Amino acid sequence: MSIDFIYPEYEVVRNQSRCIACRVCERQCANEVHWYDEDAGVMMADESKCVNCHRCVAFCPTRALKIVKSDDTYKVNSNWTGDVISDVIRQAGTGGVLLSSMGTPKNYPVYFDKILLNASQVTNPPIDPLREPMETKVYLGKRPTEIRRDENGDLVNTMPPHLELSVPILFSAMSYGSISYNAHESLARAAQELGIYYNTGEGGLHEDFYKYGANTIVQVASGRFGVHKDYLEAGAAVEIKMGQGAKPGIGGHLPGAKIVGDVSRTRMIPEGSDAISPAPHHDIYSIEDLRQLVYSLKEATEYKKPVIVKIAAVHNVAAIASGIARSGADIIAIDGFRGGTGAAPSRIRDNVGIPIELALASVDERLRQEGIRDEVSIIVGGSIRSSADIVKAIALGADAVYIATSALVALGCHLCRSCNQGKCNWGIATQRPELVKRLNPEIGYKRLVNLVTAWGHEIKEIMGGMGINSIEALKGNRLMLRGIGLTEKELEVLGIKHAGE
Ligand code: SF4
Ligand code: SF4
Numbered sequence: 001m002s003i004d005f006i007y008p009e010y011e012v013v014r015n016q017s018r019c020i021a022c023r024v025c026e027r028q029c030a031n032e033v034h035w036y037d038e039d040a041g042v043m044m045a046d047e048s049k050c051v052n053c054h055r056c057v058a059f060c061p062t063r064a065l066k067i068v069k070s071d072d073t074y075k076v077n078s079n080w081t082g083d084v085i086s087d088v089i090r091q092a093g094t095g096g097v098l099l100s101s102m103g104t105p106k107n108y109p110v111y112f113d114k115i116l117l118n119a120s121q122v123t124n125p126p127i128d129p130l131r132e133p134m135e136t137k138v139y140l141g142k143r144p145t146e147i148r149r150d151e152n153g154d155l156v157n158t159m160p161p162h163l164e165l166s167v168p169i170l171f172s173a174m175s176y177g178s179i180s181y182n183a184h185e186s187l188a189r190a191a192q193e194l195g196i197y198y199n200t201g202e203g204g205l206h207e208d209f210y211k212y213g214a215n216t217i218v219q220v221a222s223g224r225f226g227v228h229k230d231y232l233e234a235g236a237a238v239e240i241k242m243g244q245g246a247k248p249g250i251g252g253h254l255p256g257a258k259i260v261g262d263v264s265r266t267r268m269i270p271e272g273s274d275a276i277s278p279a280p281h282h283d284i285y286s287i288e289d290l291r292q293l294v295y296s297l298k299e300a301t302e303y304k305k306p307v308i309v310k311i312a313a314v315h316n317v318a319a320i321a322s323g324i325a326r327s328g329a330d331i332i333a334i335d336g337f338r339g340g341t342g343a344a345p346s347r348i349r350d351n352v353g354i355p356i357e358l359a360l361a362s363v364d365e366r367l368r369q370e371g372i373r374d375e376v377s378i379i380v381g382g383s384i385r386s387s388a389d390i391v392k393a394i395a396l397g398a399d400a401v402y403i404a405t406s407a408l409v410a411l412g413c414h415l416c417r418s419c420n421q422g423k424c425n426w427g428i429a430t431q432r433p434e435l436v437k438r439l440n441p442e443i444g445y446k447r448l449v450n451l452v453t454a455w456g457h458e459i460k461e462i463m464g465g466m467g468i469n470s471i472e473a474l475k476g477n478r479l480m481l482r483g484i485g486l487t488e489k490e491l492e493v494l495g496i497k498h499a500g501e
Contacts, residue, residue: 004093006086007072008047012056018064019043025056025065030423030435053416055425087346100346101419101429103246103338103383103405110338111357111490112389116499118480120467127469129460135470136456138168138400140237141306141330143374160330161306163237165400166195167456168390168471171448172335172381172402173219173241173310175203177254177263177275178342178419179408180436183428186411186444188212193445194452199402200226202241202252202277204266210234217308220297222251223277225267229300237305237331238297240290242281243312245339245382248353252277253343258422258431287323294328306330313337313359313382314352318366325367325376333402334359336382340405342429343420356382357396361494364397364476373476387458396494397476410451411444 012033021043026034031049034056036042050067057065074082087098120126127134141162148156171187178201185208191198192215199217204226209216218235220227232238243249254275264271284290294307309324310333311317317334324332336356341349360380367373380393381402390401409415412426419429427439459471468474482499483491491498 004089006089007070008050009070010047010050010052010067011070012045012047012050013066013068014043014045015064015066016042018062020062020064022061024059024061028055028059028425030425030430030432051416051418051421052414053418053425054414098346099343099420100349100417101343102340102415102417104350105417106350108338108355110383111355111486111494112385112392114484114486114490115357115392115494115496116482116484117388117391117395117462117466118482119465124467126467127464129457129464132464132469134460134463135472136167136459138165138471139163140165140377140379140399142376145374161237161304162330163197163306164195165197167452167459168394168398168400169452169455170196170217170379170400170402171198171407172339172404173199173201173217173239174342174404174408175201175219175225175254176206176266177203177258177431179428180424180430180439181206181208181262182436182439182441182444183408183411184209185441186439186448187407188216189441189445190448190452191215193449196452197236199239200235202226203254203263203275204268205231205234206262206266219310220293221277222279222281223275225269225275225277228268232297232300232305235305237308238301239308239310239333240281240293240297240329241310242284242290243310243314243335244341245312245335245337245353245356246341247344247348248312248314248337249279250345250348251279255422260431263431287327290324290329291327298328308333308379310335312339313354313356315354317354317359318362321363321376321378322366322370322372325370325372329376331377331379331399332363333379333381334363335402336360336380339382340408341419356380356393358490358493360393360398361396361478365495368476387455387462390455391459391462391474392481394471394474395477395480397478399475406451407448410447411439 033045033050037044052067074085139162142160144158150156176184187198188209197215197217200219202219202221213234216235217237217239219239221241256272256274297307307329308331309329313334313336321332337353377399379400380398384401384403393401424430427435478495481496483496484499
């Protein structure tokens, strides 16, 4: 028994009376958990390699498999929990930073679950979305501040560039490299069919996906991977990534092993070289610097495309958003600390940033107070899990939401939080061809279309119940919200009353 020994987190439970030794689990598992013991004539498992992605469970034809949390525990200690002890042992053995993926699993408050929605009863009656029109379309970008007419009295169109969405949902940034070609294709096709947008992330735009440009947001991050004139012109909007909810204040790192073939060409970096995005943009140290980049990108795209600035939700987010609104950006995207990632240091992911609900409420309030709310639209992301979360986010002041984890779950992700290992058994967070082909984009895009369509129906139903017939009327309508089990301070930051008031 070595000093580094850590008991596996999960146990593979195989019902031998059901197992027919078909070896499907062995073939499905890129982590090499299962193998066939020729001498004993039975399947065996190495639990230490299991990430609990449930691929084998889903494909076992006889339902012989269960993956369960190991009950081998350290001596119970509320302070020194098993996870804490295991992490110390790992770091003492390797001297390295612990990496993980997806959003934080820590038990922080989810304010969406402590907010309840209103419904009409006698006065202001509910609206039946099956019989009466409901408007879920939204436009993102600056609002014109005045109505102008020419000398003939005709309206002069002063509409700044904007994005038009059929529902207030966009697919959030996920780079080609961190996710597979087939995952990107699924997102791009779904965005086109739904009349919404997907986001390239910082990995550039694969040449095959230029045809989806009208539904694409192209991202410019600190590493500037894959950024060139055609790329900027291909998208419907340009997003400057200043921060990410899962890892505020630090850069990104896609290991050289994932920089292969098309990924390296699309990023415009040599095969096998690590793709390091620095923590800061080396040309941005102030709002004035940001303004220069915003206007450089507007200039490069002939002022035809809105520019989004994406930031992580951090302590002084309202002041930062105020500066961004004044930088000339058309849209602010705020990513909450529960947001997902392909890879992040676990300590950063689990300890830095603030919940999106609090960030959104304070940003909306600050921009209103300063009279500049119409200067920018607000997109929020960071663990939007359902249509109810979306309705609550809009009532707290968002114009639309970014979804990513829920989109990946629709594509098959089982939230095993092992994307950083590049061996995603569901064909999403991997570049290994034999795994990538497991995700059929034809099926993937339809599942995304289904998810967003279902959420669109539910949004209409919830709004109808409130007697509201448009997203515009819901936006920032905090009277529709009540808190439950929240402190006075939390209610104050959220700008809502307590249930019963
Ligand atoms: S997939 Fe199921 S039936 Fe087939 S070998 Fe594995 S556990 Fe046995
Ligand atoms: S994308 Fe794949 S590797 Fe990442 S959490 Fe989901 S199933 Fe696991």
